[in-house]
Amino acid sequence: MRRLHTILLLLLSAWLPSLSCGQVPAPGFAVVDSTVTVSLLTCSPGQETYELYGHTAIRVQWLEAADDTLCPHDLVYNYGLFDFNQPYFVWHFTLGECDYIVAPTPRDRFLMEYAYRGSSVTEQVLALKTYEAKRLLLALDSVCRPENRSYRYNIFRSNCTTKARDIIESCIDGQVIYPARPRRNTFRTILHEFTRGHEWAREGNDLLLGAEADTLLTERDEQFSPIYLMYYVDSAFVDRGRTEYTPLVRERLEMLAANPVNQQRAAEALPDVPVSPRVLGWLLLLAGLCLAAFELWRRRVCWPVDAVLMTLQGLAGCIVLFMVLCSEHPTVASNWQVWVLNPVPLFFVYAVVRADIRRERCIYHAFAASCLLLFLVLYTLIPQDFSELLLPLALLLLSRAVLHLLIYKR
DSSP states (O other), X not given: OHHHHHHHHHHHHTTSOOSSSSSSOOTTOOBOGGGOEEEEEEEOOOSSGGGTTOEEEEEEEEEEEETTEEEEEEEEEEEEEOOTTSTTHHHHHHHTOOEEEEEEEEHHHHHHHHHHHTOOEXXXXXOOOHHHHHHHHHHHHHHTSTTTSEEEOBTTTBXXXXXXXXXXXXXSSSEEEOOOOSSOOOHHHHHHHHSTTOHHHHHHHHHHOOGGGXXXXXXXXXXXXXXXXXXXXXXXXXXXXXXXXXXXXXXXXXXXXXXXXXXXXXXXXXXXXXXXXXXXXXXXXXXXXXXXXXHHHHTOOOHHHHHHHHHHHHHHHHHHHHHHHHOOSTTGGGOGGGGTSOSGGGGTHHHHHHHHHHTOOOHHHHHHHHHHHHHHHTTTTSSSOOOTTHHHHHHHHHHHHHHHHHHTOO
Protein backbone atom coordinates (compact mmCIF):
# COMPACT_ATOMS: atom_id res chain seq x y z
CA MET A 1 0.00 0.00 0.00
CA ARG A 2 2.82 2.40 0.82
CA ARG A 3 4.43 1.83 -2.57
CA LEU A 4 1.06 2.59 -4.22
CA HIS A 5 0.85 5.88 -2.34
CA THR A 6 4.37 6.78 -3.44
CA ILE A 7 3.56 6.04 -7.09
CA LEU A 8 0.38 8.12 -6.92
CA LEU A 9 2.30 11.03 -5.40
CA LEU A 10 4.88 10.90 -8.15
CA LEU A 11 2.15 10.84 -10.81
CA LEU A 12 0.33 13.76 -9.23
CA SER A 13 3.55 15.74 -8.94
CA ALA A 14 3.82 15.77 -12.73
CA TRP A 15 0.85 18.17 -12.76
CA LEU A 16 2.29 20.53 -10.17
CA PRO A 17 4.04 23.70 -11.32
CA SER A 18 7.82 23.61 -10.99
CA LEU A 19 10.28 26.36 -10.22
CA SER A 20 12.16 25.40 -13.38
CA CYS A 21 11.23 26.56 -16.86
CA GLY A 22 11.64 22.97 -18.03
CA GLN A 23 12.55 19.57 -16.63
CA VAL A 24 15.77 19.38 -18.61
CA PRO A 25 17.81 22.09 -20.28
CA ALA A 26 17.53 22.34 -24.04
CA PRO A 27 20.56 21.38 -26.15
CA GLY A 28 22.99 24.26 -26.38
CA PHE A 29 21.36 26.10 -23.48
CA ALA A 30 22.90 29.44 -22.56
CA VAL A 31 23.97 29.44 -18.92
CA VAL A 32 24.57 32.65 -17.02
CA ASP A 33 27.88 31.58 -15.49
CA SER A 34 27.74 33.47 -12.22
CA THR A 35 24.31 31.99 -11.35
CA VAL A 36 25.27 28.30 -11.20
CA THR A 37 25.06 26.83 -7.69
CA VAL A 38 25.80 23.17 -6.95
CA SER A 39 24.76 21.29 -3.83
CA LEU A 40 25.12 17.75 -2.56
CA LEU A 41 21.82 16.37 -1.22
CA THR A 42 21.71 13.59 1.37
CA CYS A 43 18.40 11.93 2.17
CA SER A 44 18.06 10.17 5.52
CA PRO A 45 17.07 6.48 5.65
CA GLY A 46 13.47 5.30 5.41
CA GLN A 47 11.75 2.15 6.66
CA GLU A 48 11.57 -0.02 3.55
CA THR A 49 14.49 -2.38 2.91
CA TYR A 50 15.69 -0.39 -0.12
CA GLU A 51 15.45 2.87 1.89
CA LEU A 52 17.50 1.81 4.92
CA TYR A 53 20.82 3.26 3.73
CA GLY A 54 19.72 6.72 2.60
CA HIS A 55 20.28 8.37 -0.78
CA THR A 56 22.51 10.95 -2.47
CA ALA A 57 21.78 13.34 -5.34
CA ILE A 58 23.16 16.55 -6.83
CA ARG A 59 21.16 19.77 -6.96
CA VAL A 60 22.03 22.42 -9.55
CA GLN A 61 20.46 25.88 -9.76
CA TRP A 62 21.16 28.32 -12.57
CA LEU A 63 19.67 30.98 -14.83
CA GLU A 64 19.37 30.41 -18.55
CA ALA A 65 19.33 33.31 -20.96
CA ALA A 66 16.55 32.84 -23.51
CA ASP A 67 15.00 35.53 -25.71
CA ASP A 68 16.26 38.40 -23.58
CA THR A 69 14.79 36.80 -20.45
CA LEU A 70 16.34 34.85 -17.60
CA CYS A 71 14.75 31.48 -17.02
CA PRO A 72 15.44 29.85 -13.61
CA HIS A 73 16.26 26.15 -13.35
CA ASP A 74 16.38 24.07 -10.19
CA LEU A 75 17.07 20.41 -10.94
CA VAL A 76 18.14 17.40 -8.91
CA TYR A 77 20.36 14.91 -10.75
CA ASN A 78 19.56 11.45 -9.43
CA TYR A 79 21.78 8.41 -10.03
CA GLY A 80 19.37 6.05 -8.24
CA LEU A 81 16.83 5.36 -10.98
CA PHE A 82 16.19 2.07 -12.74
CA ASP A 83 13.65 0.65 -15.18
CA PHE A 84 11.81 -2.22 -13.52
CA ASN A 85 10.20 -3.08 -16.87
CA GLN A 86 13.45 -3.85 -18.64
CA PRO A 87 13.59 -7.49 -19.83
CA TYR A 88 14.54 -10.03 -17.14
CA PHE A 89 15.13 -7.28 -14.58
CA VAL A 90 14.96 -9.54 -11.51
CA TRP A 91 17.30 -12.10 -13.11
CA HIS A 92 19.88 -9.47 -14.04
CA PHE A 93 19.62 -7.85 -10.59
CA THR A 94 20.27 -11.23 -8.95
CA LEU A 95 23.32 -11.73 -11.15
CA GLY A 96 24.62 -8.27 -10.29
CA GLU A 97 24.19 -7.15 -13.89
CA CYS A 98 21.61 -4.46 -13.24
CA ASP A 99 21.97 -1.10 -15.00
CA TYR A 100 20.86 2.06 -13.21
CA ILE A 101 20.03 5.41 -14.82
CA VAL A 102 20.90 9.02 -14.03
CA ALA A 103 18.26 11.61 -14.83
CA PRO A 104 17.28 15.16 -13.76
CA THR A 105 14.13 15.81 -11.73
CA PRO A 106 12.60 19.15 -10.65
CA ARG A 107 13.45 19.85 -7.03
CA ASP A 108 9.84 19.87 -5.78
CA ARG A 109 9.12 16.53 -7.39
CA PHE A 110 12.25 15.01 -5.88
CA LEU A 111 11.38 16.25 -2.38
CA MET A 112 7.81 14.98 -2.50
CA GLU A 113 8.65 11.30 -1.99
CA TYR A 114 11.00 12.02 0.91
CA ALA A 115 8.43 14.31 2.53
CA TYR A 116 5.85 11.52 2.31
CA ARG A 117 8.05 8.93 4.02
CA GLY A 118 9.21 11.45 6.65
CA SER A 119 12.90 11.54 5.74
CA SER A 120 15.05 14.62 6.06
CA VAL A 121 17.09 16.06 3.18
CA THR A 122 20.35 17.83 4.00
CA GLU A 123 21.87 20.25 1.48
CA GLN A 124 25.59 20.97 1.37
CA VAL A 125 26.24 23.94 -0.91
CA LEU A 126 29.61 23.36 -2.56
CA ALA A 127 32.20 26.15 -2.67
CA LEU A 128 33.05 25.68 -6.35
CA LYS A 129 34.57 28.30 -8.58
CA THR A 130 32.26 29.66 -11.25
CA TYR A 131 33.85 27.72 -14.11
CA GLU A 132 33.91 24.51 -12.02
CA ALA A 133 30.18 24.78 -11.30
CA LYS A 134 29.41 25.36 -14.98
CA ARG A 135 31.72 22.49 -15.96
CA LEU A 136 29.81 20.21 -13.59
CA LEU A 137 26.45 21.32 -15.00
CA LEU A 138 27.59 20.54 -18.54
CA ALA A 139 29.01 17.17 -17.41
CA LEU A 140 25.71 16.24 -15.77
CA ASP A 141 23.83 17.30 -18.89
CA SER A 142 26.11 15.05 -20.93
CA VAL A 143 25.71 11.94 -18.74
CA CYS A 144 21.91 12.35 -18.74
CA ARG A 145 21.71 11.94 -22.51
CA PRO A 146 20.08 8.65 -23.61
CA GLU A 147 23.34 7.19 -24.89
CA ASN A 148 25.21 7.96 -21.64
CA ARG A 149 22.69 7.75 -18.81
CA SER A 150 22.98 4.02 -17.97
CA TYR A 151 25.70 2.61 -15.73
CA ARG A 152 26.39 -0.79 -14.18
CA TYR A 153 25.28 -0.64 -10.55
CA ASN A 154 27.52 -1.94 -7.77
CA ILE A 155 26.33 -1.49 -4.20
CA PHE A 156 29.82 -0.73 -2.82
CA ARG A 157 31.80 0.65 -5.75
CA SER A 158 29.39 2.30 -8.19
CA ASN A 159 26.13 3.49 -6.67
CA CYS A 160 24.16 6.72 -6.41
CA THR A 161 26.62 8.08 -3.85
CA THR A 162 29.96 7.17 -5.41
CA LYS A 163 28.81 8.33 -8.87
CA ALA A 164 27.78 11.73 -7.48
CA ARG A 165 31.10 12.07 -5.62
CA ASP A 166 33.15 11.06 -8.66
CA ILE A 167 31.55 13.47 -11.12
CA ILE A 168 31.93 16.36 -8.63
CA GLU A 169 35.62 15.55 -8.12
CA SER A 170 36.22 15.28 -11.88
CA CYS A 171 35.09 18.88 -12.39
CA ILE A 172 37.27 20.42 -9.67
CA ASP A 173 40.71 21.83 -10.42
CA GLY A 174 42.70 20.28 -7.62
CA GLN A 175 42.51 17.31 -5.30
CA VAL A 176 39.71 16.83 -2.79
CA ILE A 177 41.20 15.87 0.58
CA TYR A 178 38.91 14.06 3.01
CA PRO A 179 39.55 13.85 6.77
CA ALA A 180 41.14 10.72 8.20
CA ARG A 181 39.13 8.57 10.60
CA PRO A 182 40.75 6.83 13.58
CA ARG A 183 38.10 4.09 13.60
CA ARG A 184 38.14 1.65 10.70
CA ASN A 185 34.91 0.11 9.44
CA THR A 186 34.05 -2.78 7.16
CA PHE A 187 31.25 -2.99 4.63
CA ARG A 188 29.38 -5.27 7.02
CA THR A 189 29.66 -2.98 10.06
CA ILE A 190 28.36 -0.03 8.04
CA LEU A 191 25.43 -2.09 6.75
CA HIS A 192 24.72 -3.24 10.31
CA GLU A 193 24.68 0.39 11.42
CA PHE A 194 21.81 1.16 9.07
CA THR A 195 19.87 -2.09 9.56
CA ARG A 196 19.69 -1.68 13.35
CA GLY A 197 16.10 -2.49 14.28
CA HIS A 198 15.61 -4.38 10.99
CA GLU A 199 17.02 -7.76 12.01
CA TRP A 200 15.75 -9.74 9.04
CA ALA A 201 17.15 -7.25 6.53
CA ARG A 202 20.51 -7.55 8.32
CA GLU A 203 20.21 -11.34 8.29
CA GLY A 204 19.61 -11.36 4.53
CA ASN A 205 22.77 -9.30 4.00
CA ASP A 206 24.82 -11.52 6.29
CA LEU A 207 23.67 -14.73 4.59
CA LEU A 208 24.88 -13.53 1.19
CA LEU A 209 27.96 -11.41 1.95
CA GLY A 210 31.31 -13.17 2.18
CA ALA A 211 34.64 -12.62 3.89
CA GLU A 212 35.54 -9.64 1.69
CA ALA A 213 32.77 -7.67 3.42
CA ASP A 214 34.80 -7.95 6.65
CA THR A 215 38.05 -6.38 5.42
CA LEU A 216 38.95 -2.95 6.78
CA LEU A 217 38.01 -0.03 4.55
CA THR A 218 39.79 3.15 3.61
CA GLU A 219 38.09 6.50 4.10
CA ARG A 220 37.20 6.54 0.41
CA ASP A 221 35.69 3.06 0.55
CA GLU A 222 33.38 4.16 3.35
CA GLN A 223 31.90 6.80 1.08
CA PHE A 224 29.63 4.27 -0.63
CA SER A 225 27.23 5.19 2.20
CA PRO A 226 25.28 8.45 1.67
CA ILE A 227 25.45 9.40 5.35
CA TYR A 228 29.18 8.71 5.57
CA LEU A 229 29.86 10.76 2.42
CA MET A 230 27.90 13.66 3.88
CA TYR A 231 30.10 13.69 7.00
CA TYR A 232 33.29 13.37 4.96
CA VAL A 233 32.29 16.21 2.63
CA ASP A 234 31.53 18.45 5.63
CA SER A 235 35.21 18.48 6.61
CA ALA A 236 36.76 18.07 3.16
CA PHE A 237 38.90 20.73 1.48
CA VAL A 238 40.34 21.23 -1.99
CA ASP A 239 44.09 21.33 -2.52
CA ARG A 240 44.49 23.61 -5.54
CA GLY A 241 48.28 23.76 -5.35
CA ARG A 242 50.55 26.64 -4.42
CA THR A 243 49.41 26.31 -0.79
CA GLU A 244 45.83 27.21 -1.77
CA TYR A 245 43.38 25.19 0.35
CA THR A 246 39.66 25.90 0.30
CA PRO A 247 36.75 24.15 2.08
CA LEU A 248 34.63 22.01 -0.20
CA VAL A 249 31.37 23.02 1.51
CA ARG A 250 30.33 26.66 1.70
CA GLU A 251 27.12 26.15 3.65
CA ARG A 252 25.07 23.32 5.13
CA LEU A 253 21.28 23.64 5.19
CA GLU A 254 18.29 21.54 6.18
CA MET A 255 16.39 21.40 2.92
CA LEU A 256 13.62 19.17 4.29
CA ALA A 257 13.00 18.44 7.97
CA ALA A 258 12.28 14.93 9.19
CA ASN A 259 8.64 14.15 9.93
CA PRO A 260 8.31 11.69 12.86
CA VAL A 261 4.60 11.17 12.19
CA ASN A 262 5.22 9.99 8.63
CA GLN A 263 8.15 7.88 9.79
CA GLN A 264 5.97 6.15 12.37
CA ARG A 265 3.24 5.53 9.81
CA ALA A 266 5.77 4.00 7.43
CA ALA A 267 7.16 1.79 10.20
CA GLU A 268 3.68 0.57 11.17
CA ALA A 269 2.94 -0.34 7.56
CA LEU A 270 5.77 -2.89 7.54
CA PRO A 271 4.96 -6.54 8.32
CA ASP A 272 5.60 -7.36 11.97
CA VAL A 273 8.00 -10.28 12.50
CA PRO A 274 7.57 -11.36 16.14
CA VAL A 275 10.90 -13.13 16.49
CA SER A 276 14.46 -12.15 15.54
CA PRO A 277 16.80 -14.44 13.57
CA ARG A 278 18.97 -15.04 16.65
CA VAL A 279 16.02 -16.05 18.86
CA LEU A 280 14.53 -18.20 16.11
CA GLY A 281 17.82 -20.02 15.56
CA TRP A 282 18.34 -20.90 19.22
CA LEU A 283 14.68 -21.87 19.68
CA LEU A 284 14.96 -24.27 16.75
CA LEU A 285 18.13 -25.74 18.23
CA LEU A 286 16.45 -26.19 21.64
CA ALA A 287 13.43 -27.86 20.03
CA GLY A 288 15.73 -30.07 17.97
CA LEU A 289 17.70 -31.19 21.02
CA CYS A 290 14.53 -32.01 22.94
CA LEU A 291 13.23 -34.04 20.00
CA ALA A 292 16.61 -35.79 19.66
CA ALA A 293 16.52 -36.79 23.35
CA PHE A 294 13.05 -38.26 22.85
CA GLU A 295 14.13 -40.10 19.71
CA LEU A 296 17.21 -41.47 21.46
CA TRP A 297 15.03 -42.71 24.32
CA ARG A 298 12.69 -44.45 21.86
CA ARG A 299 15.60 -45.64 19.73
CA ARG A 300 13.75 -44.51 16.64
CA VAL A 301 14.32 -41.52 14.33
CA CYS A 302 11.52 -39.21 13.19
CA TRP A 303 12.35 -39.23 9.49
CA PRO A 304 10.03 -36.33 8.40
CA VAL A 305 12.22 -33.98 10.48
CA ASP A 306 15.31 -35.07 8.55
CA ALA A 307 13.48 -34.72 5.24
CA VAL A 308 12.37 -31.16 6.00
CA LEU A 309 15.72 -30.00 7.44
CA MET A 310 17.79 -31.47 4.60
CA THR A 311 15.47 -30.02 1.97
CA LEU A 312 15.56 -26.52 3.50
CA GLN A 313 19.33 -26.74 3.98
CA GLY A 314 19.81 -27.81 0.36
CA LEU A 315 17.51 -25.13 -1.08
CA ALA A 316 19.23 -22.40 0.94
CA GLY A 317 22.53 -23.87 -0.21
CA CYS A 318 21.45 -23.60 -3.84
CA ILE A 319 20.90 -19.87 -3.38
CA VAL A 320 24.22 -19.32 -1.59
CA LEU A 321 26.20 -21.42 -4.06
CA PHE A 322 24.53 -19.72 -7.03
CA MET A 323 25.53 -16.32 -5.67
CA VAL A 324 29.08 -17.54 -5.01
CA LEU A 325 29.56 -18.96 -8.50
CA CYS A 326 27.41 -16.80 -10.76
CA SER A 327 26.69 -13.40 -9.23
CA GLU A 328 28.77 -10.29 -9.93
CA HIS A 329 27.63 -8.64 -6.70
CA PRO A 330 30.66 -7.61 -4.63
CA THR A 331 31.97 -9.79 -1.79
CA VAL A 332 29.53 -12.70 -2.34
CA ALA A 333 32.12 -14.99 -3.97
CA SER A 334 34.07 -15.40 -0.71
CA ASN A 335 31.14 -16.67 1.36
CA TRP A 336 32.37 -19.38 3.75
CA GLN A 337 28.79 -20.14 4.79
CA VAL A 338 28.58 -22.38 1.73
CA TRP A 339 30.36 -24.91 3.96
CA VAL A 340 27.07 -25.41 5.84
CA LEU A 341 24.53 -24.13 3.31
CA ASN A 342 25.13 -26.09 0.11
CA PRO A 343 23.01 -28.29 -2.22
CA VAL A 344 24.64 -31.62 -1.16
CA PRO A 345 21.82 -32.65 1.25
CA LEU A 346 19.30 -32.60 -1.61
CA PHE A 347 21.09 -35.54 -3.24
CA PHE A 348 20.80 -37.63 -0.05
CA VAL A 349 17.27 -36.88 1.14
CA TYR A 350 15.82 -40.04 -0.43
CA ALA A 351 18.64 -42.26 0.85
CA VAL A 352 18.38 -40.88 4.39
CA VAL A 353 14.59 -41.23 4.55
CA ARG A 354 14.72 -44.78 3.17
CA ALA A 355 17.40 -45.73 5.71
CA ASP A 356 15.37 -44.17 8.56
CA ILE A 357 12.27 -46.12 7.57
CA ARG A 358 14.27 -49.35 7.38
CA ARG A 359 16.12 -48.45 10.58
CA GLU A 360 19.47 -48.76 8.84
CA ARG A 361 22.67 -46.73 8.88
CA CYS A 362 23.36 -44.22 6.10
CA ILE A 363 26.87 -43.08 5.21
CA TYR A 364 25.62 -39.50 4.76
CA HIS A 365 25.42 -38.93 8.52
CA ALA A 366 29.10 -39.72 9.12
CA PHE A 367 30.02 -37.41 6.24
CA ALA A 368 27.75 -34.60 7.50
CA ALA A 369 28.96 -34.93 11.10
CA SER A 370 32.61 -34.73 10.02
CA CYS A 371 32.06 -31.62 7.87
CA LEU A 372 29.95 -29.82 10.46
CA LEU A 373 32.33 -30.67 13.31
CA LEU A 374 35.30 -29.36 11.32
CA PHE A 375 33.38 -26.16 10.53
CA LEU A 376 32.55 -25.59 14.20
CA VAL A 377 36.18 -26.17 15.22
CA LEU A 378 37.32 -23.54 12.71
CA TYR A 379 34.34 -21.23 13.31
CA THR A 380 36.28 -18.56 15.19
CA LEU A 381 39.30 -18.79 12.87
CA ILE A 382 37.50 -18.18 9.58
CA PRO A 383 37.90 -14.46 8.68
CA GLN A 384 34.18 -13.81 8.23
CA ASP A 385 31.33 -12.61 10.44
CA PHE A 386 28.58 -15.17 9.98
CA SER A 387 24.82 -14.92 9.98
CA GLU A 388 23.19 -15.20 13.41
CA LEU A 389 21.27 -18.23 12.17
CA LEU A 390 24.31 -20.16 11.04
CA LEU A 391 25.77 -21.32 14.38
CA PRO A 392 22.52 -22.72 15.87
CA LEU A 393 21.67 -24.22 12.47
CA ALA A 394 25.06 -25.95 12.25
CA LEU A 395 24.64 -27.29 15.80
CA LEU A 396 21.13 -28.52 14.98
CA LEU A 397 22.32 -30.33 11.85
CA LEU A 398 25.24 -31.81 13.77
CA SER A 399 22.89 -33.07 16.48
CA ARG A 400 20.77 -34.82 13.84
CA ALA A 401 23.81 -36.52 12.32
CA VAL A 402 25.16 -37.61 15.74
CA LEU A 403 21.70 -38.89 16.70
CA HIS A 404 21.66 -41.23 13.70
CA LEU A 405 25.17 -42.46 14.47
CA LEU A 406 24.20 -43.22 18.08
CA ILE A 407 20.95 -45.01 17.30
CA TYR A 408 22.31 -47.03 14.41
CA LYS A 409 25.82 -47.64 15.73
CA ARG A 410 25.13 -51.37 15.79
